[in-house]
Amino acid sequence: MAWIYALNAECGPRENHARDLARHFEGWPARVFSDGAGWWCGIAPExxxxxxxxxxxxxxxxxxxGRQLYWLLRTAPPVYRYALAGVETDEFRTYADLVAERDLTIFPGLVVSEDIWAAAGRRAAFSDFAPGYRWLPYRGETHR
Structure with a gap:
């Protein structure tokens, strides 16, 4: 089984939002897909x-x-609700699962909308990311 490294962003119920985000990452391999509850944009570097x-x-x-992807995400249109870079992050949580999660700090690199951050208790571990978004700073990957 392949373990794919990617930045995946959940864009809510509108496919066009995921397509807009994919266009922002022009030149990077992008995939737009639905998990049945929302639309996603995945960027998987080759x-x-x-x-x-x-x-x-x-x-x-x-x-x-990952650092390049997050840098580009900072200037992306505000059409996604949350995003995460790493291995096998596609559909890592549905929107309902994410907002039900008790502790979002277990996901280093997680970028969330201000609405999700507020609903999760405005945890101090999150920093400014881009207008309308907060994040847990990305620490990078480690080998096993």
């Missing part, structure tokens, strides 16, 4: 390990890609 970070070099390559 030439990364497809079985996780088993070496320091693989972890460094994934971390560099």
């Amino acid at each position: 030439d990364l390990s497809s079985n996780g970070a088993h070496t320091a070099a693989e972890a460094a390559a994934m971390t560099a890609a």
Whole structure:
């Protein structure tokens, strides 16, 4: 089974929002898909390990890609509700699952809308990310 590294963003019930976000990442391999509850935009950089970070070099390559993806996400149109970069982050939580989660700080790199952050208790661990969004700063990937 492949372990794909990607930035995945949940864009709510409107497919066009996910497509708008995919267009923002022009030049990066993008995939728009639905989990039945919402639309997602996934950006999966090419030439990364497809079985996780088993070496320091693989972890460094994934971390560099993640930093670039988050940098681009900062200037993206505000059409997503939450996003996360890492291995196997596609559909990591439905919107209902995410807002029901007791402690969002277990997801380093998680970017959430101000609405989700407020509903989750305005945890101090989250910092400003972009207008309308907060995040748990991305720490990068480690090898196992």
